[in-house]
Amino acid sequence: MRTTFPFPFASSVVLLALLLIAMASSLLVSSKSGEALGQANEAIGRKSTLPVIHRRSSSEERRNNERVTFIQSKKLPSGNQAPLFKKVSLPVYSGDRFKTGNYVVNISLGSQEKVLTVALDTGSDLTWTRCARSDSSPPDQIFDPSQSSSYKNVSFNSDDCRNIISGTSDRPQDKSSTCYYGNEYADKSYTHGFFAKETLTLSSPTDKKKDFRFGCGQEIKGQFFGQVAGIMGLGRDNISIVKQTAAKYGGNFSYCLPAKEGSHGFLILGRDEGPPASFTEMLKLPNKSYYGIKLVAISVDEKPLPISKDVFQNAGFVIDSGTVITRLPKTAYDELQKAFIKAMISHGYQQVVPPRNSSLKICYDKRKIKTIPSVTFTFGGDVKVNLTKRNILYTVGKCECLAFRGNDNDSSLGIYGNQQQLTFEVIHDLPGNQIGFVHRRC
Numbered sequence: 001m002r003t004t005f006p007f008p009f010a011s012s013v014v015l016l017a018l019l020l021i022a023m024a025s026s027l028l029v030s031s032k033s034g035e036a037l038g039q040a041n042e043a044i045g046r047k048s049t050l051p052v053i054h055r056r057s058s059s060e061e062r063r064n065n066e067r068v069t070f071i072q073s074k075k076l077p078s079g080n081q082a083p084l085f086k087k088v089s090l091p092v093y094s095g096d097r098f099k100t101g102n103y104v105v106n107i108s109l110g111s112q113e114k115v116l117t118v119a120l121d122t123g124s125d126l127t128w129t130r131c132a133r134s135d136s137s138p139p140d141q142i143f144d145p146s147q148s149s150s151y152k153n154v155s156f157n158s159d160d161c162r163n164i165i166s167g168t169s170d171r172p173q174d175k176s177s178t179c180y181y182g183n184e185y186a187d188k189s190y191t192h193g194f195f196a197k198e199t200l201t202l203s204s205p206t207d208k209k210k211d212f213r214f215g216c217g218q219e220i221k222g223q224f225f226g227q228v229a230g231i232m233g234l235g236r237d238n239i240s241i242v243k244q245t246a247a248k249y250g251g252n253f254s255y256c257l258p259a260k261e262g263s264h265g266f267l268i269l270g271r272d273e274g275p276p277a278s279f280t281e282m283l284k285l286p287n288k289s290y291y292g293i294k295l296v297a298i299s300v301d302e303k304p305l306p307i308s309k310d311v312f313q314n315a316g317f318v319i320d321s322g323t324v325i326t327r328l329p330k331t332a333y334d335e336l337q338k339a340f341i342k343a344m345i346s347h348g349y350q351q352v353v354p355p356r357n358s359s360l361k362i363c364y365d366k367r368k369i370k371t372i373p374s375v376t377f378t379f380g381g382d383v384k385v386n387l388t389k390r391n392i393l394y395t396v397g398k399c400e401c402l403a404f405r406g407n408d409n410d411s412s413l414g415i416y417g418n419q420q421q422l423t424f425e426v427i428h429d430l431p432g433n434q435i436g437f438v439h440r441r442c
């Protein structure tokens, strides 16, 4: 299923085609069982109501005090409140230059610190880079292990190899005793190659991770990756970069995706000391490393749409940096479209014929658009995300079009895509099991 999607720079047909695919598909592998997801979300969302019992014998009390003293003496040397974890911040750029609808960061690999531009993906776990040259591979975005003294293959007969199965889509293969991984994405794009260990450098020489487990891609297929070197997997599985660096950065990460070409946002591994955010519970989907959240309501001009809560909860909803346009259950999208058109009329805007090829159909004349109706998403815990104009409308040629899409029905997984995340800092607090939003205007 490859629906076309128009971009302003439609002059390059190849570029257009690449971007269309990036827009239409997601890195995230879509769910097969909507029913199961809903039930699991319910179960996870339920809070424990067991009373906490505050009764301890005096010896228990003493042991407890000793333990507290012990921990404090370890963690707080000589009154110097050294933070437990470090943090690292990397600039995030739009991937347009690399022909992807995703957002990119630079990382370095190997003893020579080869700089590679990789796309951020919270919907997958494996970090991988191109290691083999091919006709279609981008210049200068290939990692050559023979140039690095710190590269090590992972052997097929090892726990490291056996453990990748939960973070990749395929069972690893034995290739001359080395571990050969396979990872396939939602649009059938894939990468196969050697699972290996290498020194990863993020930003400065102090932000090094030795023996970082990654995919050294030999077979890479699918226009989805555009011209980037590979993918940074930010999912919650063991092999994700977040988990592999958790001992140093604490397992938190956050990002702000920039709204404009040329400007940059950030990716922080570790705790951000930014402005206070509103947090909603992070939900787990069965056998998936996706970040689930509970979508409760959508409002247009402060009026909640008449959508039953079941519609949002049946299929489940995840947040993903690797999907461009948010996918809503059909019923929810239909209501949003109806209410938005009506509110636009009351703001004095008439729809125009969408540009040819546009998969977004609710379009307005770009030159006329000034203030538009507000659109607010409410997540579990009454977290309200008041979208900006840039999150609501997508520029298609001379038009601004409503930037949401409906699923075919109400039982496919909903996805909160990156168009709706632009300029917000999105905090993934894995230890605290919560996702935070705060508007940062990046």
Ligand SMILES: *[C@@H]1O[C@H](CO)[C@@H](O)[C@H](O)[C@H]1NC(C)=O
Pocket (backbone or CB within 6 Å): 091, 106, 115, 116, 117
């Ligand atoms: C990131 O790497 C690309 C090459 O892959 C380079 O053109 C660009 O200047 C780098 N950006 C930063 C911020 O270092």
Ligand SMILES: *[C@@H]1O[C@H](CO)[C@@H](O)[C@H](O)[C@H]1NC(C)=O
Pocket (backbone or CB within 6 Å): 145, 151, 152, 153, 175, 176, 178, 194
């Ligand atoms: C890694 O394994 C591949 C395939 O067996 C081999 O060609 C390559 O030389 C190995 N590299 C190292 C550094 O062992």
Ligand SMILES: *[C@@H]1O[C@H](CO)[C@@H](O)[C@H](O)[C@H]1NC(C)=O
Pocket (backbone or CB within 6 Å): 159, 160, 163, 166, 238
């Ligand atoms: C995570 O990885 C470690 C070793 O790399 C392994 O021992 C452990 O079982 C893994 N945990 C899960 C949940 O896969």
Ligand SMILES: *[C@@H]1O[C@H](CO)[C@@H](O)[C@H](O)[C@H]1NC(C)=O
Pocket (backbone or CB within 6 Å): 085, 249, 250, 251, 252, 270, 271, 272, 427, 429, 430, 431, 432
């Ligand atoms: C993770 O982020 C949350 C929210 O900002 C913060 O309260 C918590 O201390 C952080 N945890 C770590 C281990 O950095």
Ligand SMILES: *[C@@H]1O[C@H](CO)[C@@H](O)[C@H](O)[C@H]1NC(C)=O
Pocket (backbone or CB within 6 Å): 033, 036, 286, 287
């Ligand atoms: C999840 O995985 C386990 C074992 O890996 C399997 O038994 C179970 O059926 C899976 N559940 C779903 C919902 O796919």
Ligand SMILES: *[C@@H]1O[C@H](CO)[C@@H](O)[C@H](O)[C@H]1NC(C)=O
Pocket (backbone or CB within 6 Å): 010, 356, 357
């Ligand atoms: C989409 O637009 C391109 C050129 O911009 C054109 O070649 C193609 O025929 C169009 N496809 C459809 C289905 O209109």
Ligand SMILES: *[C@@H]1O[C@H](CO)[C@@H](O)[C@H](O)[C@H]1NC(C)=O
Pocket (backbone or CB within 6 Å): 374, 386, 387, 388, 389
């Ligand atoms: C949401 O944003 C709109 C403008 O974009 C503003 O008019 C409205 O007051 C905001 N609502 C809230 C609850 O912040």
Ligand SMILES: *[C@@H]1O[C@H](CO)[C@@H](O)[C@H](O)[C@H]1NC(C)=O
Pocket (backbone or CB within 6 Å): 408, 409, 410, 411, 412
């Ligand atoms: C819902 O739509 C998806 C994707 O088009 C399809 O695979 C699935 O079978 C549909 N489910 C129902 C219940 O119609």
